[in-house]
Amino acid sequence: MATGFNRNHKITQEGGIIDEEYRVEYVSDRTNTFGKAFLALTFECAHCHDHKYDPISQKDYYRTFAFFNRVPEKGLVGDISLASLADPPRIKITSQEINDILTFINKKDTTPVEVMVMKDSTWKRPTYVLTRGVYDAHGEVVDIGLPSEILLFDSTVYGNNRLGLAKWLFDKNNPLTARVFVNRMWQEFFGRGLVKTSGDFGMQGEMPSHPQLLDWLAVDFREHGWDIKRLIKQIVTSSTYKQSSVASEQKRATDPDNILLARGPRTRLTAEGVRDLALASSGLLVTEVGGPSVKVYQPKGIWESSTSGRGVLARYVQDHGENLYRRGLYSFIKRTVPPPGMLVFDGSNRDQCEVNRMRTNTPLQALVLLNEPLMLEASRVFAERLMVEQSTPEEKVRKAFQSILCRQPKKEELALLLTYYEEEKVGFNQSPVKAKKYIEAGEYQHEKINDVISLAALMQVVQTIYNMDEAITKT
Amino acid sequence: MSKEFIDHRFHITRRHFLGKVSLGLGSVALGSLLIPDLFSNSDEPLQTLGLPHFAPKAKRIIYLFQNGAPSQLESFDYKPMLNKMTGEELPASVRMGQRLTGMTSGQAKFPLVGSHFKFNQYGKSGAWVSEIFPNIAKVVDDICFIKSMHTEAINHDPALTFMQTGAQQGNRPSMGAWMSYGLGSENKNLPAYCVLLSRGRGNGQGVYSKLWTNGFLDSVHQGVQFSSSEERVLYLKDPEGRDRADRRKMLDNLAQLNDMNYKEFGDPEIQTRVQQYEMAFRMQTAVPELTDLSKEPDNIIKMYGADCLVPGTYAANCLLARKLSEAGVRFVQLYHQGWDQHGNMTGEMPLQAQDVDRATAALIMDLKQRGLLDETLVIWGGEFGRTNYCQGKFSAENYGRDHHPRAYTIWMAGGGVKPGITYGESDEFGYNIIRDPVHVNDFHATILHLMGLNHEQLTYKHLGRRYRLTDVAGKLVPGILA
Numbered sequence: 001m002a003t004g005f006n007r008n009h010k011i012t013q014e015g016g017i018i019d020e021e022y023r024v025e026y027v028s029d030r031t032n033t034f035g036k037a038f039l040a041l042t043f044e045c046a047h048c049h050d051h052k053y054d055p056i057s058q059k060d061y062y063r064t065f066a067f068f069n070r071v072p073e074k075g076l077v078g079d080i081s082l083a084s085l086a087d088p089p090r091i092k093i094t095s096q097e098i099n100d101i102l103t104f105i106n107k108k109d110t111t112p113v114e115v116m117v118m119k120d121s122t123w124k125r126p127t128y129v130l131t132r133g134v135y136d137a138h139g140e141v142v143d144i145g146l147p148s149e150i151l152l153f154d155s156t157v158y159g160n161n162r163l164g165l166a167k168w169l170f171d172k173n174n175p176l177t178a179r180v181f182v183n184r185m186w187q188e189f190f191g192r193g194l195v196k197t198s199g200d201f202g203m204q205g206e207m208p209s210h211p212q213l214l215d216w217l218a219v220d221f222r223e224h225g226w227d228i229k230r231l232i233k234q235i236v237t238s239s240t241y242k243q244s245s246v247a248s249e250q251k252r253a254t255d256p257d258n259i260l261l262a263r264g265p266r267t268r269l270t271a272e273g274v275r276d277l278a279l280a281s282s283g284l285l286v287t288e289v290g291g292p293s294v295k296v297y298q299p300k301g302i303w304e305s306s307t308s309g310r311g312v313l314a315r316y317v318q319d320h321g322e323n324l325y326r327r328g329l330y331s332f333i334k335r336t337v338p339p340p341g342m343l344v345f346d347g348s349n350r351d352q353c354e355v356n357r358m359r360t361n362t363p364l365q366a367l368v369l370l371n372e373p374l375m376l377e378a379s380r381v382f383a384e385r386l387m388v389e390q391s392t393p394e395e396k397v398r399k400a401f402q403s404i405l406c407r408q409p410k411k412e413e414l415a416l417l418l419t420y421y422e423e424e425k426v427g428f429n430q431s432p433v434k435a436k437k438y439i440e441a442g443e444y445q446h447e448k449i450n451d452v453i454s455l456a457a458l459m460q461v462v463q464t465i466y467n468m469d470e471a472i473t474k475t
Numbered sequence: 476m477s478k479e480f481i482d483h484r485f486h487i488t489r490r491h492f493l494g495k496v497s498l499g500l501g502s503v504a505l506g507s508l509l510i511p512d513l514f515s516n517s518d519e520p521l522q523t524l525g526l527p528h529f530a531p532k533a534k535r536i537i538y539l540f541q542n543g544a545p546s547q548l549e550s551f552d553y554k555p556m557l558n559k560m561t562g563e564e565l566p567a568s569v570r571m572g573q574r575l576t577g578m579t580s581g582q583a584k585f586p587l588v589g590s591h592f593k594f595n596q597y598g599k600s601g602a603w604v605s606e607i608f609p610n611i612a613k614v615v616d617d618i619c620f621i622k623s624m625h626t627e628a629i630n631h632d633p634a635l636t637f638m639q640t641g642a643q644q645g646n647r648p649s650m651g652a653w654m655s656y657g658l659g660s661e662n663k664n665l666p667a668y669c670v671l672l673s674r675g676r677g678n679g680q681g682v683y684s685k686l687w688t689n690g691f692l693d694s695v696h697q698g699v700q701f702s703s704s705e706e707r708v709l710y711l712k713d714p715e716g717r718d719r720a721d722r723r724k725m726l727d728n729l730a731q732l733n734d735m736n737y738k739e740f741g742d743p744e745i746q747t748r749v750q751q752y753e754m755a756f757r758m759q760t761a762v763p764e765l766t767d768l769s770k771e772p773d774n775i776i777k778m779y780g781a782d783c784l785v786p787g788t789y790a791a792n793c794l795l796a797r798k799l800s801e802a803g804v805r806f807v808q809l810y811h812q813g814w815d816q817h818g819n820m821t822g823e824m825p826l827q828a829q830d831v832d833r834a835t836a837a838l839i840m841d842l843k844q845r846g847l848l849d850e851t852l853v854i855w856g857g858e859f860g861r862t863n864y865c866q867g868k869f870s871a872e873n874y875g876r877d878h879h880p881r882a883y884t885i886w887m888a889g890g891g892v893k894p895g896i897t898y899g900e901s902d903e904f905g906y907n908i909i910r911d912p913v914h915v916n917d918f919h920a921t922i923l924h925l926m927g928l929n930h931e932q933l934t935y936k937h938l939g940r941r942y943r944l945t946d947v948a949g950k951l952v953p954g955i956l957a
Contacts (some may be wrong), residue, residue, distance in 0.1 A: 301703075306672065343684070367709070367755045441714065453501055
């Protein structure tokens, strides 16, 4: 079932397309993704010609391509109005199977669910080297294989199919797989991999900053059963990761990018992370694991104004209740029109495999944090929860600050926020209508709070804390 | 760390530095001459290259994309031969085995069909225009028609993506993103790249936000979509119960908090964020002012047509495009959907034309009367052309046309292109190009040139190599330059 990863590349449903052109495109996508995700190599360069820098010939490319070229699929499945969410080949998973063996799946209803999978057809489709990468320019016929500079692929040892490919990938002598993966995990936590170019370990990539550490982590990871959880624990409990990101003038001057890791990482949260932060700190987060994707708040008309009106995803129907408060990774992503708030925070549009996102800093990000319904709702719900507690304004502000920034406010910060709170109370007192409107934010059930003025003033303070640079930055 | 690795790292640094000196300093020096703030302590963060490479002919672009591929044969590419031969089979000598889309490749016959609409010549240039574009016909002397466009894609999504990003498969930056990256914005309160959508009454194909993607460029270069709803830019409106003064106060407090933080961490990103909040604040005022079309004088409303007061129409978008462009937005991209006439050409084409004809001509006249046409490049056209043969059941009265990538027509006006000319020519069947072909890459190279950018030098390194809008191809088309 994990082969679904290989099948869920972008798929066209445009009526007039040429079947073979797109079938080849899909197989290329899989080949490129395989190269980038598992080997951190720019395989796509060898789609049209021998790689200019790395030892991947065009023939190697199509030999790798051959592993993925046996799926009995079509480039065009059919009319979009007839299209299903899972094109063949697919498997059907029943509740019985989930109860018996697939217990890690969270499937809420009882109807069987269909998912796309890889499958090798009984008929062996010949694979050609495609001259200049053109789908119908057939060159010589090639059999499966992999770039021998990495590790020789002997099909009598590994097997003559994708299982053989997996065995080769996880062979003790494969020099890349474990290194590439631990580097990506390192990047997740430090914002920068030990090899900065986490998608390119080739000649055009950068050398590792700490090669011995990379090797040690990779071997350790492999020798402990490729246990990701263990790897993550090792990284986050290391004294390197636990360092403060406060940097002396001197440290900043000698190593502005913190390549040598003399201080802790300081990076902006991902698109999903920004959402998760708001949900978790305000207490809105639904912690359920797995389940179908959810349709969160989205401005009206985004899908409707940019589709032809055909197909099952022509209209956006927002979810309600618990589905609004699930982690960012569960947000529904329509590839042609991804959630706009996520794109603004450099979320990928899932067009192609990305292993390293940018971390930009733009005015549109400010607009999202200031005005997006979920951010306002989190501020409101958090403020309501604080209002219910028997505590002083100072205690409330301290608690909000602690939950959002994971530290206590300094004296000046606290003074500023408390003064702001009192000023806002005066302001809302002068126009209680504004207070009433402001605290309406979001669909989440409202607490009964009589002192609307204090609630609104506190909500404004909480919203301000959410908008601090530090809130969306790992420090 | 072993000595070899340390050496390697220093080596890399030195090599990279030298590389930058040899390639980069020239343009950096030039850039700083042209844009004095580039190296000053301006409070705007530096996010673009601050080019151009050389003096531009055009400062801004308004691209009126006709999404779905309007038929060149019913609009600007007059082919009387097709009327004479209506009903006869497309000669194999003309088709030359060209691949067809999955929609007509199964057809047994390919009967030619001539335009149902009459053509006349207009202006001093004597350009042929069909009767369904009476207003564009009046401004032909400002227009440069290119009748020899050709593309590699024959279906909408790849063709559109190709026109917009220089590659058929997604994930490359779109043209507007490249402009924003190379040139930046002329207006500190508005994004450099704005996108406006409208839909006509004909058969439509979708447009997707991936068409205005920043691709691998910084997300600040992403096209900002303006919607027709009350909130023109997403999340632009202050929350209910909060006004501008309240927001100002919040930002002042926020700036103080962030500043305390900066003193501790010294991370320049903190200061950038404070500046970005300020720009967001200014945008919140600038955008509603600019998008308020109700204060436009009557003569302007009359020019663009009454539709321009209905948000989300093509006419409203044309007027808005003029205002955004006038305010310094580098690239305004319109998409008008509904041009995919596989059938019912005579029913749908006039409706589509009616939606765009008046406002398109008005935009050109309006820019001209403001003295802006010289520095604004207006582009009109779709992603490919349509076949000279009939798709589906043949009828000379009502017919359809399939996709045709081999020859189609687009036009440009203003900003450094020759007015009142026709460049390139298709054969008398409107099928193949017989003179001066212009490939999509050539089109991109030329547009970049008009904006003062060398298409071979505007690059971004990604996945181990340098990418360009024109990738590894593209030739300037000198024949259309004024």
